[in-house]
Amino acid sequence: xxxxxxxxxxxxxxxxxxxxxxxxxxxxxxxxxxxxxxxxxxxxxxxxxxxxxxxxxxxxxxxxxxxxxxxxxxxxxxxxxxxxxxxxxxxxxxxxxxxxxxx
Numbered sequence: 459x460x461x462x463x464x465x466x467x468x469x470x471x472x473x474x475x476x477x478x479x480x481x482x483x484x485x486x487x488x489x490x491x492x493x494x495x496x497x498x499x500x501x502x503x504x505x506x507x508x509x510x511x512x513x514x515x516x517x518x519x520x521x522x523x524x525x526x527x528x529x530x531x532x533x534x535x536x537x538x539x540x541x542x543x544x545x546x547x548x549x550x551x552x553x554x555x556x557x558x559x560x561x
Contacts (some may be wrong), residue, residue, distance in 0.1 A: 477508045491519035 472559075486496040494517035505513045 474508055477504055480504060485518060487518060490516060494519050 483497050483500060485494040488498075498515040498517045505515075509515055509528045
């Protein structure tokens with residue numbers, strides 16, 4: 459029991475000091491929207507405790523959503539025919555096995 463007596467629970471006056479020293483996580487624009495939302499939720503939670511009033515942050519992807527990128531158009535005419543009849547890429551292991559069987 460002597461080990462328990464040495465442990466102390468931080469009092470209310472030290473909570474802000476602990477929160478101020480807590481490393482903050484920032485979201486990067488290239489993070490997934492899910493990651494940006496998790497970072498915003500964590501920062502909201504920490505700042506709500508620190509300030510004593512509820513603070514809600516939104517993820518950058520929810521504030522300024524980017525439009526979906528449209529895929530490039532397929533080539534038309536002769537270029538489309540050539541593209542459609544391209545051979546499959548070669549796989550070295552398959553080619554080596556084929557050469558061993560026929561060689």
